Amino acid sequence: MSGSVIKVVIGPQHPALKEPERFILEIEGEQVVRVTPRIGYVHRGIEKAMENRTYLQNLYLAERICGICSHAHTTCYAQAVENLMNVEAPPRAKYLRTIIAELERIHSHLLWLGIVAHEVGFDTFFMYVWRDREIIMDLLEELSGNRVNYAMNAIGGVRRDINGDKALKILKGLEVIEEEIKKYIPMIQREQTILKRTVGVGYLNSVDAVRYNVVGPMARASGVKRDVRRDDPYAAYDELTFNIVTRNEGDCFSRIMVRVEETLESINIIREALSKLPSGDIRVKVRLAIPPAEAVSRVEAPRGELIHYARSDGSDKPARYKVRAPTLANLTALCNILTGVYLADVPVILAGIDPCFSCMDRMQIIDLEKREKKFWTLEDLRRYAREWYQKH
Amino acid sequence: MLTEEEIITSLKNRFGGKIYNVVIAKDRRVFVEADRSIIREALSYMKNSLGFDHLSTITGLDSGRELELVYHIVRENSLVVSLKTKISKTDPRIDSVSDVYIVAELYEREVYDILGVKFEGHPNLSRLILPEDWPEDLHPLRKDVTLEQITLRIDWSRVEDK
């Protein structure tokens, strides 16, 4: 049958992928028989860059690993550095971190819901969801000063407080969002065109989900009850009560439903956190003198388990900083699911894991700052490059 | 529910002197060092007998004189054991664990890319994140590789002057 196999290359530039990454699909007719991923197109060398920056500067670099889950990355980074120094963030700061993290989860899940609607060709629903997501974005802007890179975390706490006025605004915004989501749930469950495209598509059973070490909503949609927030609590999650949404079908539809129901759960978490918000300082003053140590920090990012590993050697820069984003963990399982499906289902399944490729790739970076000259023109760059090539 | 201490005891019982430098940093965070010869065995023992069914990631790092690999494995999504091992810098070789944890295949390719560690028995040890035309012997995360060496890999002479 090898004669009838066509290689279809999805990416690095393809409308189904919102970020550049390449998947080589070998198809027979309309069915996929083999998938080879080629990642690294948005590889920015963040891990190497982190070794060349101070701990304080790295906080902002960690924020820029991912635009969607920037708070998850900084929380993870701040926790790792706090562990290295053996300090604890004050309780109010932990609650504030939780609130921002949950707002971010809502915004990320809604973003994803819009994208999955777009993948099945339902642009109207995509517009509705993204319109409602604006409420959360505006809230985040109001609370932190920026829509995407919140810069809310500091080492040893958070940078901004939520006072009564802002808390009221959050509650008001959440009410609107909750009403909208509750309105959409029955619509999604009954709209035939959505069901046709997602039910039974991209099936992953719970045994395989464990075997492929799948994380996040993807694992929970396959009936694996894993959530770092409950199993390995950080921030204020050990003091809050919440359900872990799981479903057993393991297809794209259950991934939609898990994420939609998780947004409702997040709304409840924020309400509870706001009502329990303890008083006190929002950050502890720390001296960034870090003893040689190592730390592992885990956070449940919107896409799943995020793990950071830090090692310090006593200097003001980390000796090694490792980031593993949830998408990379789900990649093996993704390629496995893609084998045997229809070509038309590929975008939906790809979107189903909520891929975030920028998170996944890190590393080399163009860094001219160590040079003496302050401003480089294009001409300087060219000259530099020519000299460099002659030398080597 | 096994505690941190119980896990270390059972590891020590099984592998004896090849497990050392045990640190319990805080709740649910354990750092253990193991000899490189038993890594594969230790991981498969921990997966099959102690219930560490989740490999979070493999960190590769250059600690100056030698390379280090850190396997972060998780039990019941809560207890993280970081199993460290040292390998020589001149001839970095270690057994692949991709048959124990399937996802290790990807993580090992990443480590191979950035540090040049050869995983023996890996089904497809090829580039994962670096470009295809990247020099074979330039491993960006090694400490002796400077930023200058990995910067500006654009051939400007091919770009026409305007």
Next chain:
Amino acid sequence: MQFALEALKNILRKPSTQKYPIERVGPPEGFRGRPVWIVEKCVGCGLCARICPVNAIKITGKGREASITYLLDRCIFCAQCVESCNVKAIEIKREFEFAGYDKSEMNYVYDKKRIVENKA
């Protein structure tokens, strides 16, 4: 057909987008825009230049005579400089429309002798 009613409702609803350059909503209170140096307060310690994660701040000269160059095109608007400044000489503005044609026009110089902020 689940969305038919919702679609009809939305025809009558006010659209949620705007004709941007004609109608515009300002950013909220506390928005992190461009940092501005208050030259009277600045003591020229150079802390802001040292901690800046992206090296967007250059300082030449010493003490009260120091001249600060702020590179807008490098800035990531993290406001760490505002937080770190010991004499509160940096303020954050709510400006956000910075698009331009030339990078070299995006540098701001804060100098005692000229007092006011200048585009370099």
Next chain:
Amino acid sequence: MVSETLIYLAQLLVFPGFLFVIILAFFAEWAARKITGRIQSRLGPSYTGYRGILQPLADFIKLLSKEDITPTTADKLFFSITPVMYFSLPLAAFSLIPITGEEALVYFEGDLIFLTFIFTVITSLVFLGGFSSGSIFSIVGGLRAATQLLGYEIPLVFSLLYPAIPAGSFSLTRIVEWQQQNSTWTIWAQPIGFGILITCMLAELELTPFDTPEAETEIVAGWSTEFSGARLALIRLGKNLELLLASSLISALYLGGHGQFWILPPVIVSLMKMFTVFFLMVFLKVIFARFRIDQILAGMWKYLIPLAIIQFLIVKIIWGL
């Protein structure tokens, strides 16, 4: 004699001929975009002219000024012919439809069959255009259009021809006349046929939920991926013309065409009906997600063809016996 020819020429070229139809197509595009925008809680085009009414024209002119690229792998001849044909076929077909009154510009016994034929040719053009582009996305798009044709072709032809049975003529002008003489609309007797026709037209026009030939997230822009510049401008205009042609055809066949209504002149009546159908199709396009190609084929054969046969039996019982 000379003046008659001149008048006929003016009718053909200006009103209700080509110029009028092209202006109508631009207006229709604006209306569709505006309505889609409002449904999706957006403003839609709003900067060019009054509420952005000139936006489609501006887009057209902009595309004309863009670089025209022919891929090296493309078949030059078919690649150039397809856009022109795609634009001119529906434009020419418009002269068969009685918009202004009594009679169409051109009519003959059997012009309905000719119209049916034009719709099929347009789909073949899509296939040809996709195949001659030489890009993998275009080829898949073209193939999908052809595959889809297998599904909707039969019910489409059935539902197009049913109104001819009571009228006893295959001429569109006669069918409209028959509806007026009996002061009725075909839709009352044949609602199933109307439903089938709307569904099949959505598929023919590649609108959601049947837009697999140009499914953006799967195959970029489908069969028209490689077209650019003036060719793309023609294709876009051709698409709007086809959409308008379909709506005016449906309104003529099922809604009584230009039939007298109150004191409104026939041209206004037919335009109103045409735009009603047009908005119905735009609305349907907006509220659905996309089906998969195999689901479309299965659905067409499982549901639409049996329904079409049922409608045929009903028509036969009323008029045939």
